[in-house]
Amino acid sequence: MISEKMVSLVQNSSxxxxxxxxxxxxxNIYGEENxxxxxxxxxxxxxxxxxxxxxxxxxxxxxxxxxHGYMNNSGYEDVREVVAKHINNTHGTTFVGENIVMxxxxxxxxxxxxxxxxxxxxxxxxxxxxFGEYRNYVSNYDGVLVEISPNTVDFQxxxxxxxxxxxxxxxAVIVNTPNNPTGVVYSEETICKLASILxxxxxxxxxxxxxxxxxxxxxxxxxxxxxPYLTKYYKNTxxxxxxxxxxSLPGERIGYLVLPSEMDDFLxxxxxxxxxxxxxxxxxxxxxxxxxxxxxxxxKVDVEIYNRNREELYNNLTAxxxxxxxxxGAFYLFIEALGGDDxxxxxxxxxxxxxxxPGTSFGCPGYCRIAYCVDYSKVTGALAGFExxxxxxx
Amino acid sequence: MISEKMVSLVQNSSxxxxxxxxxxxxxNIYGEENxxxxxxxxxxxxxxxxxxxxxxxxxxxxxxxxxHGYMNNSGYEDVREVVAKHINNTHGTTFVGENIVMxxxxxxxxxxxxxxxxxxxxxxxxxxxxFGEYRNYVSNYDGVLVEISPNTVDFQxxxxxxxxxxxxxxxAVIVNTPNNPTGVVYSEETICKLASILxxxxxxxxxxxxxxxxxxxxxxxxxxxxxPYLTKYYKNTxxxxxxxxxxSLPGERIGYLVLPSEMDDFLxxxxxxxxxxxxxxxxxxxxxxxxxxxxxxxxKVDVEIYNRNREELYNNLTAxxxxxxxxxGAFYLFIEALGGDDxxxxxxxxxxxxxxxPGTSFGCPGYCRIAYCVDYSKVTGALAGFExxxxxxx
Numbered sequence: 001m002i003s004e005k006m007v008s009l010v011q012n013s014s015x016x017x018x019x020x021x022x023x024x025x026x027x028n029i030y031g032e033e034n035x036x037x038x039x040x041x042x043x044x045x046x047x048x049x050x051x052x053x054x055x056x057x058x059x060x061x062x063x064x065x066x067x068h069g070y071m072n073n074s075g076y077e078d079v080r081e082v083v084a085k086h087i088n089n090t091h092g093t094t095f096v097g098e099n100i101v102m103x104x105x106x107x108x109x110x111x112x113x114x115x116x117x118x119x120x121x122x123x124x125x126x127x128x129x130x131f132g133e134y135r136n137y138v139s140n141y142d143g144v145l146v147e148i149s150p151n152t153v154d155f156q157x158x159x160x161x162x163x164x165x166x167x168x169x170x171x172a173v174i175v176n177t178p179n180n181p182t183g184v185v186y187s188e189e190t191i192c193k194l195a196s197i198l199x200x201x202x203x204x205x206x207x208x209x210x211x212x213x214x215x216x217x218x219x220x221x222x223x224x225x226x227x228p229y230l231t232k233y234y235k236n237t238x239x240x241x242x243x244x245x246x247x248s249l250p251g252e253r254i255g256y257l258v259l260p261s262e263m264d265d266f267l268x269x270x271x272x273x274x275x276x277x278x279x280x281x282x283x284x285x286x287x288x289x290x291x292x293x294x295x296x297x298x299x300k301v302d303v304e305i306y307n308r309n310r311e312e313l314y315n316n317l318t319a320x321x322x323x324x325x326x327x328x329g330a331f332y333l334f335i336e337a338l339g340g341d342d343x344x345x346x347x348x349x350x351x352x353x354x355x356x357x358p359g360t361s362f363g364c365p366g367y368c369r370i371a372y373c374v375d376y377s378k379v380t381g382a383l384a385g386f387e388x389x390x391x392x393x394x
Numbered sequence: 395m396i397s398e399k400m401v402s403l404v405q406n407s408s409x410x411x412x413x414x415x416x417x418x419x420x421x422n423i424y425g426e427e428n429x430x431x432x433x434x435x436x437x438x439x440x441x442x443x444x445x446x447x448x449x450x451x452x453x454x455x456x457x458x459x460x461x462h463g464y465m466n467n468s469g470y471e472d473v474r475e476v477v478a479k480h481i482n483n484t485h486g487t488t489f490v491g492e493n494i495v496m497x498x499x500x501x502x503x504x505x506x507x508x509x510x511x512x513x514x515x516x517x518x519x520x521x522x523x524x525f526g527e528y529r530n531y532v533s534n535y536d537g538v539l540v541e542i543s544p545n546t547v548d549f550q551x552x553x554x555x556x557x558x559x560x561x562x563x564x565x566a567v568i569v570n571t572p573n574n575p576t577g578v579v580y581s582e583e584t585i586c587k588l589a590s591i592l593x594x595x596x597x598x599x600x601x602x603x604x605x606x607x608x609x610x611x612x613x614x615x616x617x618x619x620x621x622p623y624l625t626k627y628y629k630n631t632x633x634x635x636x637x638x639x640x641x642s643l644p645g646e647r648i649g650y651l652v653l654p655s656e657m658d659d660f661l662x663x664x665x666x667x668x669x670x671x672x673x674x675x676x677x678x679x680x681x682x683x684x685x686x687x688x689x690x691x692x693x694k695v696d697v698e699i700y701n702r703n704r705e706e707l708y709n710n711l712t713a714x715x716x717x718x719x720x721x722x723g724a725f726y727l728f729i730e731a732l733g734g735d736d737x738x739x740x741x742x743x744x745x746x747x748x749x750x751x752p753g754t755s756f757g758c759p760g761y762c763r764i765a766y767c768v769d770y771s772k773v774t775g776a777l778a779g780f781e782x783x784x785x786x787x788x
Contacts, residue, residue: 001602001659002666003513003535009673010665042464051462052453055682059449068445068643070436104498104647104676111675115534119397136673140509141397208395249462251681253498265395271404272396279403279530281505282498286680287645288449 009136023355030353036382038370039355041180041331045301045373047248054295058288067288073278074270075102075256075290082294083256091229099260101273102285105253106216106242108277110137113212113238113257114172115280116272118143122171124212127157128363129334131180131214143171150364155184155325155334159193166201172210173198177227178217181362181369182334183310183327185221188228195234202236208264211237216255217330219246219300222307225328235262243293245331248301254289306331309372309379316383320390331373334359338393342368348392352385403530417749424747430776432764433749435574435725439695439767441642448689452682461682467672468664469496469650469684476688477650485623493654495667496679499647500610500636502671504531507606507632507651508566509674510666512537516565521551522757523728525574525608537565544758549578549719549728553587560595566604567592571621572611575756575763576728577704577721579615582622589628596630602658605631610649611724613640613694616701619722629656637687639725642695648683700725703766703773710777714784725767728753732787736762742786746779 002010019039027035058067074080080097087093103109118124120142126134128150138145146165151158157175175194177186186194198209213230218241221227231237242255259270277284284290313333314326323336337345342358342365349356349368359367372379396404413433421429452461468474474491481487497503512518514536520528522544532539540559545552551569569588571580580588592603607624612635615621625631636649653664671678678684707727708720717730731739736752736759743750743762753761766773 001604002510002662005513006510006666006669009669010662013665013669013672040464044459047458047462052458055453056450059446059453064440064446065438065642068441068645070434070644107675107677109675116396116400119399133673137675140673248459250464251462251678253677253680268396268404271407272400275400275403275407278407279527279534280674281501281503281531282676283501283647284645286647286683288682289680 019355022350026350026353033381035353035355036378036385037355038372038374038382039357041371041373043245043248043250043301043373044375045248045305048296048299048301050296050299051247051249051292054292055288058291058295062291067291069287071284071287073284074274075100075285076287079290079294082297086297087258091232093229093231095258095260098270099258101257101259101270101277102290103255103257103277104282104285105244105255106214106240107133107137108253108282108285109240109242109255109257110134110212110214111140111280112273112276112282113240114138114141114143115276116269117171117210121169123167123169125162125165125170125173126363127162127175129155129179129181129359129367130174130363131176132361134174146170147363155179155182156186156190157194159190159197162194163197163201166197166209168205168207170201170207170209172212174212174214175230176214178221178327178329180217180330181332181359182325183330183332184325185225185227185328188226191228191230191233198234198236208236210263213237213239215239216242216245220303220306220331221329222303222310223328227329231258231260235260236264238263246300247293247296249289252286252289254285254293306373308376309374312376312379313370313372317386320387322386322390331371333370333372334367335370337366337368338389340366342366348389349385352388354382354385413749416744420744420747427775429747429749430772430779431749432766432768432776433751435765435767437639437642437644437695437767438769439642439699442690442693442695444690444693445641445643445686448686449682452685452689456685461685463681465678465681467678468668469494469679470681473684473688476691480691481652485626487623487625489652489654492664493652495651495653495664495671496684497634497649497651497671498676498679499638499649500608500634501527501531502647502676502679503634503636503649503651504528504606504608505534505674506667506670506676507634508532508535508537509670510663511565511604515563517561517563519556519559519564519567520757521556521569523549523573523575523753523761524568524757525570526755528568540564541757549573549576550580550584551588553584553591556588557591557595560591560603562599562601564595564601564603566606568606568608569624570608572615572721572723574611574724575726575751575753576719577724577726578719579619579621579722582620585622585624585627592628592630602630604657607631607633609633610636610639614697614700614725615723616697616704617722621723625652625654629654630658632657640694641687641690643683646680646683648679648687650679700767702770703768706770706773707764707766711780714781716780716784725765727764727766728761729764731760731762732783734760736760742783743779746782748776748779
């Protein structure tokens with residue numbers, strides 16, 4: 001009885017569910033402490049204390065009808081101003097409240113911008129490896145996902161292939177840096193080249209191509225790496241941000257879109273985003289959490305906790321003989337699957353109670369993703385299994 | 395540059411925005427206290443004290459990674475159990491947690507169920523007058539809205555026309571009782587007839603027709619009126635509920651869907667709803683608010699405050715000579731437009747600084763909606779203007 005479009009999605013989802021159930025079963029057999037689940041990007045680091053303080057302060061002192069009431073579909077005006085100023089202070093931009101739309105996380109923001117922009121069969125380009133949900137977000141609005149094959153040398157985007165695959169139907173390009181699943185940050189050089197290709201192709205086709213920068217991992221960077229702010233390189237940029245990782249609030253569904261005034265057709269795009277936020281049923285981003293993130297605008301989770309996991313895993317796995325790029329951000333390590341078959345390797349890992357995700361899910365077969373947003377004890381506990389795996393494959 | 399589908403929506407939204415701006419202007423000219431804005435259904439009654447207590451208790455005592463973390467896309471299992479038990483206790487049903495899906499308000503719930511069910515050109519029947527957003531929710535998934543014309547005698551649904559308009563393409567029927575904009579509660583007799591028509595047509599066409607009961611106003615009823623619980627009358631019922639009005643939390647976006655186990659294709663529908671919740675970008679209903687509503691499961695706003703507004707308005711307006719049904723629920727009064735033209739009448743009211751919404755927005759020209767979820771002082775303050783209006787039209 002369900003929608004035809006949903007049939008295969010439901011089937012896929014039961015595959016993922018089966019994986020999850022298998023993990024639960026392993027935990028039942030071997031004990032929770034002996035199962036090493038690196039499959040899900042659910043932050044393990046606690047929100048900064050400012051979040052708790054802000055919630056209690058707001059609930060104790062502010063008017064409940066203001067805190068829990070409706071506001072403009074794009075969010076509270078004062079919250080949007082605070083967010084704009086914070087971006088300006090951090091990145092030297094010149095946004096105002098009207099450039100910010102509060103959204104139900106980054107996933108809500110991406111759905112809203114695609115609803116606003118896409119006509120049937122419009123093309124949206126992604127660089128493999130990429131977050132698999134992009135496929136669904138684009139298909140929700142009958143867009144066509146166009147994949148650029150992975151550059152497995154350094155996981156910077158393959159710009160030669162990119163240039164060739166832009167067509168008159170290309171409406172948007174998604175970049176995700178720091179990247180899920182590789183942890184790679186796209187360099188300023190990459191961004192400049194990518195922007196100049198987009199400029200050239202916009203001229204060639206007489207179209208507007210929007211660069212959608214999905215940035216839930218922006219604050220999770222290591223070794224002082226800089227993540228370029230893309231609106232400064234290309235005017236048709238839309239930034240999608242989320243507090244899911246930066247404040248460890250993934251369940252609260254709070255984030256925002258940045259729509260720069262200088263983008264093509266700004267007034268219509270921002271009006272369309274406002275309407276899309278409403279009619280897709282979000283209505284507005286959760287109200288209390290809007291006020292909370294504005295109060296905690298300078299707060300951030302303790303990235304050092306993820307960094308310790310990163311160093312421990314990277315140093316040991318490479319010493320065991322695994323191949324991977326050292327991640328500069330996010331909380332993922334993307335390793336070459338031993339034996340070359342990512343599904344077979346993920347299954348072999350499961351025999352050591354290690355759960356990892358085949359790279360095929362990210363458009364990059366032959367690799368597996370390790371989500372190290374887990375307790376340090378899980379990282380150290382899994383090392384013996386990872387070492388045994390290498391020996392099995394020798 | 396925006397999607398073709400969005401162009402007219404953006405135009406409509408600027409009309410509404412213009413109305414809103416006009417209201418702001420009136421307030422600037424005549425003073426906030428002299429403008430009587432009955433245009434928006436934004437609750438004025440404060441949330442019950444239990445909400446504040448629950449938030450502070452949860453934030454103070456529970457694990458932040460549990461409170462703010464990801465959970466199953468359908469919601470926390472313990473919260474779903476609490477909701478199921480509450481419905482059972484109140485309505486004598488036999489639901490379990492698996493029958494409940496926590497959603498981003500009722501608007502999120504309706505989008506999710508339509509995404510799960512609708513193929514292009516599937517028909518969804520609504521009874522005029524109806525909440526105008528249904529048109530957008532159905533059109534988001536390329537469904538076709540089929541309107542049943544209003545029965546202006548008592549605003550119970552016109553079941554003769556309903557029976558004629560059901561086709562082999564009818565996938566769903568929306569009912570909204572207590573109703574926005576009339577405040578009418580569909581009687582048990584109505585529900586029984588409606589259910590038996592649906593049963594008959596399902597047999598005739600060999601199809602499943604889902605009855606979607608949108609119930610954000612269920613708790614707001616007056617004079618001890620009973621609102622039948624529709625799953626008890628028709629097995630292919632999906633209930634969409636929201637805490638926006640019952641707990642005055644509209645900005646928080648928290649509600650749920652009820653999917654009874656006995657509905658046709660239950661396993662696929664509930665799996666599809668779970669996936670739709672995820673891929674539409676909600677991911678899950680806001681996590682803290684899920685836990686809050688579970689703690690406040692027996693709490694309710696003080697309905698007597700709305701009742702006082704209802705009595706004051708209804709008694710005075712009818713004494714002035716206005717015609718309307720006395721609402722049994724919700725916080726709306728649906729009056730016959732003096733002179734017969736709802737737009738002209740709403741404009742005439744505006745000259746007395748009274749803002750009301752033309753019934754055409756609800757598929758029912760010739761009427762206007764008064765949202766009395768306002769301060770009592772606004773109700774009493776507007777009476778003189780309403781009285782003058784009658785004299786102008788005599």
